[in-house]
Amino acid sequence: MFSMRRGRRDRSEWSPASHEQASASIDLSEAELIDRSTRGDLDAYNAIVERYQSAVLLHCTALLRDAPLAEDVTQDTFVKAWLGLKRFRGDSVRSWLMRIATNGCLDVLRQRTRRATDSLDAHPVEPVAVWSSQTKESSPEERSEQTELAARLETALSQLPDEQRVALLMSDVLGYDYVEIAALTDTAIGTVKSRISRARARLRLDLLADADSREHFERYGRS
Amino acid sequence: MSSPGLHNLNSEHNRGGGECPAFETLSAWFDRPAGGEEDSALRDHIDGCRQCQSVMQDLSILRTALQRSTPPAAMRSFRIGTDTPGTTGRPNASPISPPIPVFPVAAAIAAILVIALIAGEMLFSSNGGDPPGSVSGDVLFIDGTPYTNDGNEAEFNAASADDMNGLGGDSAGSTGESRTDGRSFTGWRISQILAVVLFLATSTLWYRYRRNEDPGR
Numbered sequence: 001m002f003s004m005r006r007g008r009r010d011r012s013e014w015s016p017a018s019h020e021q022a023s024a025s026i027d028l029s030e031a032e033l034i035d036r037s038t039r040g041d042l043d044a045y046n047a048i049v050e051r052y053q054s055a056v057l058l059h060c061t062a063l064l065r066d067a068p069l070a071e072d073v074t075q076d077t078f079v080k081a082w083l084g085l086k087r088f089r090g091d092s093v094r095s096w097l098m099r100i101a102t103n104g105c106l107d108v109l110r111q112r113t114r115r116a117t118d119s120l121d122a123h124p125v126e127p128v129a130v131w132s133s134q135t136k137e138s139s140p141e142e143r144s145e146q147t148e149l150a151a152r153l154e155t156a157l158s159q160l161p162d163e164q165r166v167a168l169l170m171s172d173v174l175g176y177d178y179v180e181i182a183a184l185t186d187t188a189i190g191t192v193k194s195r196i197s198r199a200r201a202r203l204r205l206d207l208l209a210d211a212d213s214r215e216h217f218e219r220y221g222r223s
Numbered sequence: 224m225s226s227p228g229l230h231n232l233n234s235e236h237n238r239g240g241g242e243c244p245a246f247e248t249l250s251a252w253f254d255r256p257a258g259g260e261e262d263s264a265l266r267d268h269i270d271g272c273r274q275c276q277s278v279m280q281d282l283s284i285l286r287t288a289l290q291r292s293t294p295p296a297a298m299r300s301f302r303i304g305t306d307t308p309g310t311t312g313r314p315n316a317s318p319i320s321p322p323i324p325v326f327p328v329a330a331a332i333a334a335i336l337v338i339a340l341i342a343g344e345m346l347f348s349s350n351g352g353d354p355p356g357s358v359s360g361d362v363l364f365i366d367g368t369p370y371t372n373d374g375n376e377a378e379f380n381a382a383s384a385d386d387m388n389g390l391g392g393d394s395a396g397s398t399g400e401s402r403t404d405g406r407s408f409t410g411w412r413i414s415q416i417l418a419v420v421l422f423l424a425t426s427t428l429w430y431r432y433r434r435n436e437d438p439g440r
Contacts, residue, residue: 046302053301061296070296078301150292157289172286173293177256196254197247200282207288208281217284220291 030093038085045085049078052094056101062173063105063166065154073104080104095183102166102184109162149220152213156206160199167192168199241268243275253282330429333422340415 030051036044056077060070077100081088088096157165166185170176178196182189208214244252244265252265269275 042303042305049302050300054296054298057296057298057301062293065292065294067294067297071299071301075301075303078303082303149288153288153292169289171254172289178251178254193251194247197250200250200285201246203285204278204281208284214281214284217288218280220288 034085034088034093037082038088045082048093052097053078055094056097059098059101059174060105062169063102064108065157065169069108073101073108077101077104099184099186102170106162106166106185109166113162145216146220149216152207153203156203159206160202163187164195164199164202167195168203171196243272244268246278249275249278250282253279330422330425333418333425336414336418337422340411340418344415 030048033044033048037048053074057070057074060073060077061067064070064073077097080100081097084100160168163185167181170181170184171178176184178189178192181187181192181196185192187195207217241264248265249269252262252269269279
């Protein structure tokens with residue numbers, strides 16, 4: 001059901017050579033793996049895990065922007081899917097896993113927001129930028145500028161409502177279209193469209209309002 | 224810079240003709256699927272409008288920045304084993320036992336109780352507002368006949384027609400039981416509250432149970 005619209009990220013399946021047993025099972029059809037898994041065959045289920053783990057991890061990393069947290073949610077996704085396997089209705093394993101992962105990410109984000117709100121002595125935490133674009137050729141000045149831009153972007157992103165941020169990241173980073181985002185987040189297409197638009201409007205206002213800042217981001221995009 | 228939601232333009236910048244579309248329209252246009260059906264009027268407008276093109280460029284810059292700022296994912300195996308926390312409920316290679324449907328049954332019972340209580344309440348309300356065997360003020364209904372207590376707790380007298388004016392309530396719902404303390408009515412209310420609380424609690428638990436069972440919902 002879900003396909004990458006622009007293929008921006010490498011979504012090739014990751015299969016470490018150490019799991020030979022799973023690799024043998026991976027030749028089986030998905031329906032057969034699901035059938036076996038539903039009957040309690042953990043090896044068959046782990047073949048499914050091998051097949052989708054990189055996609056789920058990329059999904060969670062893009063939405064949470066926090067690699068260790070994304071690993072936790074990915075693991076949790078596969079455990080939840082295992083425990084809820086009998087409710088799988090046989091459409092697409094991938095979309096089912098992505099829905100579980102999206103729900104998991106949203107739960108984590110909501111908990112984080114709630115904790116920050118509830119905590120009496122909560123201080124605003126500066127988001128840590130993980131800027132993946134710094135190339136070896138970058139000069140120290142360029143690296144410094146990129147780090148600063150990254151921090152500004154992360155701060156602006158962190159100020160968006162969770163639902164808007166997730167919709168925007170699913171669209172711009174993961175490349176899902178509106179229909180897919182609506183299905184994954186269990187919302188109407190119009191709501192998805194509106195959330196993405198609001199998120200972009202806010203980011204544009206925060207990051208590209210003045211010509212100088214706009215130029216920096218533009219240069220960053222080209223570098 | 225103009226508001227990101229609306230941007231009316233002067234004609235110098237707008238050679239595309241017509242009023243500029245809302246930001247949401249431009250944002251959706253930016254996301255249009257490649258090769259999909261295009262709104263030619265909108266395309267013509269954007270092609271001829273510097274400000275709309277600027278919006279498109281901003282959206283492109285933002286997208287690039289977001290893509291490049293995503294942290295790299297550290298690949299590792301997420302295979303699960305019988306010792307993985309959270310999987311103890313599913314032993315390896317054993318048939319899955321269906322969960323005991325405790326919450327659905329409890330929720331159904333609570334829902335029936337609530338419906339019965341609300342229906343009963345509505346029935347009594349339509350008949351004058353007094354549930355069975357209840358006492359309304361100083362008037363006691365026994366077999367449809369109103370009695371008043373004239374100061375003597377043990378003795379009730381048939382009320383005159385004048386006494387009944389304004390006291391309200393016929394006794395169509397009376398059962399013939401004679402009670403004077405209104406305890407039954409209080410119990411009725413408590414039952415209603417308990418049923419509602421039970422219904423809400425079981426519904427919540429049921430939702431959480433279903434969510435755990437089917438996390439993709």
